[in-house]
Amino acid sequence: MRQHKILLLIIILMIPFLGGCSNQISAPHQEAEKGLLDFSQVSLENKVIPLDGEWEFYWNQLLEPGELEQSAMSGYVNFPSSWNKYELNNEQISGGGYATYRLKFISSEKEILALKIPKVRTAYKLWVNGNLIANAGEIGKTRDTMTPQYLPQIASFEAQPGENEIVIQISNFFMPSGGLLNSIQLGGETQILGLRYNGIAYELFIFGALIIIGIYHLALFFFSKKDPAPLYFGLFCILVAIRTLMVGESYLFFLFPDLSFEIARKIQTLAYYLALPVIILFFRSVFPHYLHSLIVKMVQFLAMVYAVVVLLTPTNVFTIINPFYQIWSIFIIIYLLTRLIKVVLHKEKDSWLFLLGGLILASTSLIDIVTLSGWINDSWPPLFKMIFQDDDYSSSGQLIFAIANSLLLAKSFSDSLEYKTEMGEKLTAMNDHLDDLVSQRTRELTASNEKVEQQNFELELINHELQKLSLRDPLTELWNRRKYDEAIQLEWLRCLKQQNPIALLFIDVDYFKNYNDQYGHIAGDECLMKIGETLRTSLSRPTDMVVRYGGEEFIVLLSETQKEEAINIAHWLLKRIDNLAIPHEGSLVKNCVTVSIGVSCMIPNVGSTHENLVKTADKALYHAKTGGRNRVQYLA
Structure with missing residues (x-):
């Protein structure tokens, strides 16, 4: 239902945009024949009409009004179009050149009209009834003598009752095709300006x-x-x-x-x-x-x-x-x-x-x-x-x-805000429980002065538990990033002093966002809890450390561990998680939850830091994910 509402919104939004793609105003469409348009039965004041059809064409001639009657017309051509499509003497006209066009139209009355002139390729002059009313660039008979310019514009003029004449000179030596590709529009001045x-x-x-x-x-x-x-x-x-x-x-x-x-x-x-x-x-x-x-x-x-x-x-x-x-x-x-x-x-x-x-x-x-x-x-x-x-x-x-x-x-x-709100509510509930516990201990301490020492001891226990909680991830009960930051520095210095290798596994749950979207955040939390428990129970050495690094990312820190052993442990963990067989239909890898693991191993030296270990493992994880996921990748 929600998707249908969004689709309806998109369709509604499309209507004005697609309607705005066309600037045409509805009007009876009439095309010129033999260089003439008859508007004697039409009032042009409230209409916009494209001046399409057959125009007189004078190729390689730059003629002004008054000169056309004494000149040889090349023929009638369909306007607008590129003159490259015209043939003279069975030869195709090239894009570079110059020409004059003329159109006559019959107006029913004397009125103020306007022309909407689009971009012309690539310079022009335009006369109406012998008056120069618009131009763009400089007309010329060679590339060196002309100046190209794109300048769509509006030109107003006074139409006379009876016959009116439009003459356009166009020259082009800067584009592969010359002429006019869009219609010149004629109409009332208000309509054209609008x-x-x-x-x-x-x-x-x-x-x-x-x-x-x-x-x-x-x-x-x-x-x-x-x-x-x-x-x-x-x-x-x-x-x-x-x-x-x-x-x-x-x-x-x-x-x-x-x-x-x-x-x-x-x-x-x-x-x-x-x-x-x-x-x-x-x-x-x-x-x-x-x-x-x-x-x-x-x-x-x-x-x-x-x-x-x-x-x-x-x-x-x-x-x-x-x-x-x-x-x-x-x-x-x-x-x-x-x-x-x-x-x-x-x-x-x-x-x-x-x-x-x-x-x-x-x-x-x-x-x-x-x-x-x-x-x-x-x-x-x-x-x-x-x-x-x-x-x-x-x-x-x-x-x-x-x-x-x-x-x-x-x-x-x-969706992200909803998830954060849900997690915030869970954390608030946990904090409320801790507040109740502290309040209870405090009331007992105040009520009985005789048990001061006992109460102090209990408060120390509570503080110890709070400190442990601050170092544990509340969802998976693994060590959190804060604990990791403390432990990695100590282990790095110890291995640096003893020149022992230290390895790190960077683990990421494949397509976990898809899993949350399909099964919900509660199921996602349960999935992370199962993976965290599997990681924790799969490692037995006291020096091994499993950390929830953030979101669906885990880190396994392996002190005094060689490269080959670290890679074997990574494959072992990959198999253990795969054996959980947690259904995941949204995965592009397989139909159950999988992980990708990046492995790095170093012997600390003075010129390196533990950040290098994490960055290398992160790069290896990236290669594992881009290489198809559900795999182990090692980088030195």
């Missing part, structure tokens, strides 16, 4: 939310560096947030209109290239057994190679390799989805929430990749062409995925 401002507000909201979530996860990693997942997730959120300001409404170019085109393009491309290995590392840190290490390394290597190419080459060079990286990205996205499905099939805890967020992130990322790839052509159905026209879907998908991950994080914190 469309622009709503788009900016939505993208700034996504940017702010992703930045906050990213910084929050980086702070989590800063305060607890054992788990790298918050680091990778925080970096991914920040990379997507930066890219959000450079796609869609491209608010960054509005803030910094003089920003170098080369620098901006490199930043946008690097944000995309680096996001792929970062998200792969995040998924591997969350589900380490489901991603193949070779694929993870390939993703990191290719991203590093492509990033170096972006940094060292100009825009028209490194953008040529984009399609190869886009195809590689699609393969990795599909691979991640198959891994997430496998996680769900294995019934990992709350994996369905990861799958839902991953599906949304993957689908929106695929839309962005296809949109930016230029693979869309005129043969695509109108619905597909509409879907694959915006390049900012993945920002919305990433925000939804971030919310899903944050819900999982909140649930994890809630």
Whole structure:
């Protein structure tokens, strides 16, 4: 029931985000024919209409209004699209070049209208009825004479009753494809401005939310560096947030209109290239057994190679390799989805929430990749062409995925707090019992002065018991970490003086969190008690010491013990715990509780400390866990 409520919450949260992915306002869709749109029967004041369809096309000609009538038209072309898809004289047009487009539309009345102009590849001038109303960069006939600039903008003008003329000059020598990939939208000034401002507000909201979530996860990693997942997730959120300001409404170019085109393009491309290995590392840190290490390394290597190419080459060079990286990205996205499905099939805890967020992130990322790839052509159905026209879907998908991950994080914190509360109540009950015992002894001492000596003796006994309790773990009754810290120093100094070896076994219960999640914390405590009792009763020498080091971790300290003997003892303990046959269906090792053991052995010297012994055993334990668990690993 709880999972169904969370799923419903995610679906509700998706509605405004996915709705915000499209900036289109419903209006009758009419396409230009032979360079003409007839709006004589339509009032444009309260509508927004894309100026799609057939435009007049003048290739390798930069013509101003008034010059087109005396010039030879290359033909009519579908707009918007890259001019690389056009053919003149049975030859494909190259990406580098310049052209003039013209569209005429018939207005029913004199009114103030506006155009919403998207990013143009890569410089343009735009006239309406002979008046220059918008431009970006510097138009030129060669790479040296033009200046590229991305600058989406709004341009207002006064439409005349009858025929109106729109003329656009475009030049491009900095991108593999030139022209205009997104629709120019025409409508009332208020409607167009509202469309622009709503788009900016939505993208700034996504940017702010992703930045906050990213910084929050980086702070989590800063305060607890054992788990790298918050680091990778925080970096991914920040990379997507930066890219959000450079796609869609491209608010960054509005803030910094003089920003170098080369620098901006490199930043946008690097944000995309680096996001792929970062998200792969995040998924591997969350589900380490489901991603193949070779694929993870390939993703990191290719991203590093492509990033170096972006940094060292100009825009028209490194953008040529984009399609190869886009195809590689699609393969990795599909691979991640198959891994997430496998996680769900294995019934990992709350994996369905990861799958839902991953599906949304993957689908929106695929839309962005296809949109930016230029693979869309005129043969695509109108619905597909509409879907694959915006390049900012993945920002919305990433925000939804971030919310899903944050819900999982909140649930994890809630479970941890619940466990701490439960343990606190147990400790409080134990302390209350001790307080009652001390109060009873104190009252007896006060009531009978004749038994002062006897009462003093009893108080000494109580203090002794309290001291013992302070050195014992209340759950397993093993020595606790405080006692270990005292004992290890003495044993280390003794073995240093006598030059005897000292060994340490670092023991960790495999998938203990899964056990608690499946059977409950009370069953988890009973499991730890059985393991602690087994460890204690399996060792017979007075110098051997068994310690509950913390949580599901135990330490066995073996003084005057050689390496081979320590390893044999570790295998013996591994077998004894396996023989307990405590059921554990959530384990990925076997269907009962198992442990992993790291072994270290040293002969103390002046240049070493007992911390080295623990660190080495901890490293050995890490290798035992990453090597498959339920095993013994020794490191010198």
